[in-house]
């Protein structure tokens with residue numbers, strides 16, 4: 001049994017999964033490969049894209065998905081992760097979890113006897129990163145360009161650092177010193193990058209970072225669970241807004257990316273996110289194809 005809690009877990013399989021995602025997108029995999037299989041989906045936080053793409057993905061592959069909000073599970077009343085994981089494993093073929101704490105995902109994975117797939121935690125968002133790289137391949141042809149992440153060094157940023165390193169794409173993450181990416185993930189990314197021949201750079205200088213970028217990516221300043229730090233985060237991240245002035249430093253054909261949901265006027269201005277170089281809806285669509293690839297890879 002193998003699980004997907006981090007991009008690190010699939011560091012040698014990223015290309016294979018992206019190839020599968022492309023095949024699913026273009027209808028090259030026929031039939032119902034997950035016929036009769038079930039996926040439990042536990043959500044401790046809100047979701048639009050992750051929930052719908054996993055549910056539709058399972059359906060299209062011939063299986064079924066169960067949406068389990070933590071409030072409706074006995075877990076919400078204090079039942080242990082261990083009992084929940086062991087019991088659900090007897091009913092279903094895989095469990096997707098959107099978790100508040102990454103540590104809970106790790107504990108769940110230890111106790112479960114079926115694959116666990118992260119649908120986001122406070123540390124990473126691996127399924128998002130897969131869809132993002134599928135999108136870059138479609139728009140740029142390959143991973144030879146410069147990827148620049150701007151803003152909060154959060155879960156999305158962490159998974160992007162790892163996946164760019166796996167695919168040999170140079171990545172620069174520009175964040176204020178207090179909100180830079182997770183140190184352990186940066187270390188892991190740098191060690192993978194050494195093998196793949198790419199560069200992982202962390203900086204607080206956003207202008208230098210964005211210069212000559214081929215991809216500019218940002219995410220919200222206040223992630224789910226960070227609401228109490230809203231004021232200090234907005235103050236610290238103000239200078240990291242992706243606007244047309246910043247985009248001028250990037251290459252002319254640079255694409256703009258965002259995992260969504262976005263707050264126009266905060267981390268990105270409306271003219272950029274709704275402009276001609278924005279690929280946000282392609283990214284969202286690719287969640288479905290990448291998810292099918294992940295489900296096929298782990299559940300078949």
Ligand code: CP
Nearest residue numbers: 047048049050259260
């Ligand atoms: N990008 C993403 O994971 O969106 P949701 O929170 O809507 O699932």
Ligand code: NVA
Nearest residue numbers: 154219223224260261
């Ligand atoms: N960083 C965001 C991503 C949402 C998909 C959050 O964790 O809320």
